[in-house]
Amino acid sequence: MKTSARVVVIGGGVVGCSVLYHLTKAGWKDVVLVERDILTSGSTWHAAGGFHTLNGDPNVAKLQGYTIGLYDELEKISGQSCGLHRSGGLILAETPARLEWLKMAHARARYLGLETQMLSMKEAKKLNPLLEEKYFIGAMLDAADGNLDPEGTTHAYAKSARIGGAEIYQGTRVTELKARKEGGWDVITDKGTIIAEHVVNAAGLWAREVGRMVGIELPVLAMSHQYLVTDDMPEVIAFNKERGHELPHIIDFKSEIYMRQERSGLVLGTYEKNCVPWQPKTTPWEFGRELFQPDLDRIAHNLELGYKHFPALGKVGIKKVINGPFTFTPDGNPLIGPVQGVAPNYWLACGVLAGFSQGGGVGLALSQWMVNGDPGFDVWAMDNARYGEWATRSYTNEKVRETYGRRFSIRFPNEELPAGRPMQTTSLYDVYVKQGAVMGDSWGVEVPLWFAPKGVKPVDKVSFHRSNDFKHVKNEVKNTRKSVGVTEIANFAKYAFSGHGAEAFLSRMMTNKMPKTGRIILTPMLNEAGMLIGDFTIAKAKDDLFYMWGSSQAQIYHMRWFEQHMPKDGSVHTQRIDMGLVGLSIAGPKSRNVLQALTDEDVSNANFKFMDHRCFDVANISALVNRVTYTGDLGYEIWVQPEYQRRLYDAIMAAGKKHKIVNFGMRALLSMRLEKNFPTWYRELRPIYGPFEAGMDRFIDLTKNDFIGLKAARAEKESGGKLRRVSMVVQAGDCDVLGDEPIWHKGKVVGWVTSGGFAHHVNKSLAQGYIPKELVGDEEFEIEIIGKMKKARINHEPLFDPKGERMRG
Numbered sequence: 001m002k003t004s005a006r007v008v009v010i011g012g013g014v015v016g017c018s019v020l021y022h023l024t025k026a027g028w029k030d031v032v033l034v035e036r037d038i039l040t041s042g043s044t045w046h047a048a049g050g051f052h053t054l055n056g057d058p059n060v061a062k063l064q065g066y067t068i069g070l071y072d073e074l075e076k077i078s079g080q081s082c083g084l085h086r087s088g089g090l091i092l093a094e095t096p097a098r099l100e101w102l103k104m105a106h107a108r109a110r111y112l113g114l115e116t117q118m119l120s121m122k123e124a125k126k127l128n129p130l131l132e133e134k135y136f137i138g139a140m141l142d143a144a145d146g147n148l149d150p151e152g153t154t155h156a157y158a159k160s161a162r163i164g165g166a167e168i169y170q171g172t173r174v175t176e177l178k179a180r181k182e183g184g185w186d187v188i189t190d191k192g193t194i195i196a197e198h199v200v201n202a203a204g205l206w207a208r209e210v211g212r213m214v215g216i217e218l219p220v221l222a223m224s225h226q227y228l229v230t231d232d233m234p235e236v237i238a239f240n241k242e243r244g245h246e247l248p249h250i251i252d253f254k255s256e257i258y259m260r261q262e263r264s265g266l267v268l269g270t271y272e273k274n275c276v277p278w279q280p281k282t283t284p285w286e287f288g289r290e291l292f293q294p295d296l297d298r299i300a301h302n303l304e305l306g307y308k309h310f311p312a313l314g315k316v317g318i319k320k321v322i323n324g325p326f327t328f329t330p331d332g333n334p335l336i337g338p339v340q341g342v343a344p345n346y347w348l349a350c351g352v353l354a355g356f357s358q359g360g361g362v363g364l365a366l367s368q369w370m371v372n373g374d375p376g377f378d379v380w381a382m383d384n385a386r387y388g389e390w391a392t393r394s395y396t397n398e399k400v401r402e403t404y405g406r407r408f409s410i411r412f413p414n415e416e417l418p419a420g421r422p423m424q425t426t427s428l429y430d431v432y433v434k435q436g437a438v439m440g441d442s443w444g445v446e447v448p449l450w451f452a453p454k455g456v457k458p459v460d461k462v463s464f465h466r467s468n469d470f471k472h473v474k475n476e477v478k479n480t481r482k483s484v485g486v487t488e489i490a491n492f493a494k495y496a497f498s499g500h501g502a503e504a505f506l507s508r509m510m511t512n513k514m515p516k517t518g519r520i521i522l523t524p525m526l527n528e529a530g531m532l533i534g535d536f537t538i539a540k541a542k543d544d545l546f547y548m549w550g551s552s553q554a555q556i557y558h559m560r561w562f563e564q565h566m567p568k569d570g571s572v573h574t575q576r577i578d579m580g581l582v583g584l585s586i587a588g589p590k591s592r593n594v595l596q597a598l599t600d601e602d603v604s605n606a607n608f609k610f611m612d613h614r615c616f617d618v619a620n621i622s623a624l625v626n627r628v629t630y631t632g633d634l635g636y637e638i639w640v641q642p643e644y645q646r647r648l649y650d651a652i653m654a655a656g657k658k659h660k661i662v663n664f665g666m667r668a669l670l671s672m673r674l675e676k677n678f679p680t681w682y683r684e685l686r687p688i689y690g691p692f693e694a695g696m697d698r699f700i701d702l703t704k705n706d707f708i709g710l711k712a713a714r715a716e717k718e719s720g721g722k723l724r725r726v727s728m729v730v731q732a733g734d735c736d737v738l739g740d741e742p743i744w745h746k747g748k749v750v751g752w753v754t755s756g757g758f759a760h761h762v763n764k765s766l767a768q769g770y771i772p773k774e775l776v777g778d779e780e781f782e783i784e785i786i787g788k789m790k791k792a793r794i795n796h797e798p799l800f801d802p803k804g805e806r807m808r809g
Ligand SMILES: Cc1cc2nc3c(=O)[nH]c(=O)nc-3n(C[C@H](O)[C@H](O)[C@H](O)COP(=O)(O)OP(=O)(O)OC[C@H]3O[C@@H](n4cnc5c(N)ncnc54)[C@H](O)[C@@H]3O)c2cc1C
Pocket: 010, 011, 012, 013, 014, 015, 016, 034, 035, 036, 037, 038, 039, 040, 041, 042, 043, 044, 045, 046, 047, 048, 049, 050, 051, 172, 173, 174, 175, 202, 203, 204, 205, 206, 207, 210, 225, 226, 227, 322, 323, 324, 325, 326, 327, 349, 350, 351, 352, 353, 354, 355, 356, 357, 358
């Protein structure tokens, strides 16, 4: 065994072997993998081996497409068969809502370059005669679906990695990890120590234990999962004989069953609601290549439905039942990347529930991240930084059980899931609920979404169409625009940067010039490749103190970036304030009157201008006040310590009474930002877009000091980039865009929607998205919403207050 290596990958399942292979492919040869037992001995060996491209996140779907395309390459390099069966797959819908979901997935596949097709049940039955079509109303065919041999595939990765120069040590367990003072890690195994520059936690079922070796508790939990293998079936034999190929896979949402051909019978697995975690605290090291006792009672309900939907199943015997563990994260997507707060070069590649759909993409993205400092893709949906401290072990347990049981459920855009909630609440939670607020989860914090007036039940009717909140959100918007409204913004990310080096540091991180004392700027943040990795509001409180606000979901992601770039001389101190500062935003033409009534500070336009920042008393509370709001109207953000927020709210409501102040929720806020063409982080602003493509030109100062990404930004400015963010008015009918719909132009898909909805004040359905920059002058576009083409036209100026007179007045 080597005593030093550039990388030690811990874990020889499909994921670890993929990471190892991709590292060699990226040019790193001095890489080793250690496996406590033999390759595949975690959850990999007993997997059903199915693969598919379908994923709720288009960026993950793309990486799944990459994984599936990779197997031919692996077979070629290694000479090892992956046992591929590219049979295609049918997804069956039995309700109109599920059919709508399929139509949306089909539309999205168009711009992802994936091959799907909508089918009638007659057509679906032709492809797979085992189904009883009377229970379904439509289907989607995904040509890329198939299955493989899990062991063969893992060995194909391993052999290809070895050919690339990697070494693999089986029967070697990592027992301890120690960060070295001079950088890198001591990887202590039961066979000796390897000094490594980098370590990768690809420990699958033991990922939590390998996390604990560096003092972290990863949000990962193993679930017991079962599939049955049937005896040979005459129907399958006859089908193969007649058609000369295998049956396509099936996913049946209703019975929560997936099914595929295995020899002359079937494999049938379930994602039952009645699911069971395995080893909720600690995975025993001695757990070997073992299976659990079958538990068919647990899935009896699913089987009963399955026998109805696929009658031939009722006549066949069960040859064996596989019941084994595999890991889930709270949202079902992997955990990859470096971990904020852990010494550098500790990487995650774990929590992968679909190793044969995702393993290749995980390996590719992680290896690029390690070798080039950037994953090269938008991997936000898999980045471990998407979780905060609130994702504890017991939270993970609740949420994973919900996610497992909903694996074949659709999620509506206005559907809030209950598990693990409420987690964090502000002092206004009860006050809001009493006033009819429908609450939602925003990165572990409860936020008001909309308010049901007296007599209206505060519940969302889940739908892909406009729903019961529509007219109430409209009233919130209208009343705010007419007079004044108040909303809670406690969930925003907040940071403080202090020290004599703070300004220089922020100036190096951000594209915009730092503000003068008492002023605010908006600024994007770029990576080295000049792509958007952040979007912030920064206020200069004094010479050596800056406050910054950003997207709540990205705060660990951003802290990780700041820590990586922080000067080592102690000249800057960065603090993530989190819920240590909470806020209320008042907006609308009468918001100044409300604020003035609560302070002796002169807040007239002459004395407290747009983009000013000040610290003064509001309702006797020391507050940080910013003259900005995301509504794009006259308005203020008032930030106080949490123990004062209730008093602040009461005072605002009392002062606002004579102006008929209203509460507004997150949905009204998002509607108001749409009519101002304001982008949002994660939808319009992501690392796949350049700042000029995103239309952030006025926040980029190419003449200031050398900021990260400057060179690339200059090049983008010169070339103009490829895409443009646009806002469009859509003839939407009763169904606004949700995001990820294709944008058509002259019969071709040319772009995609990032977000949208109904802009209530201007009374129009709006969409934001990206199209090729050459098309920006064109008039006629169409957006495919749930299978229907809707006319769309670019609006080059915000529809509300295009000159910003309200905001600045
Ligand atoms: C019944 C069942 C059916 C499934 N069907 C499918 C399917 O059809 N399609 C699909 O894509 N996925 C399926 N899966 C899921 C799939 O098995 C997993 O996604 C995949 O195996 C995860 O691989 P991994 O490499 O992350 O983890 P693992 O396979 O668990 O590998 C981790 C490895 O790390 C080693 N290790 C851990 N700690 C240490 C240490 N300290 N030192 C050295 N080595 C260590 C372990 O021994 C193990 O070999 C199924 C799972 C089950 C249980």
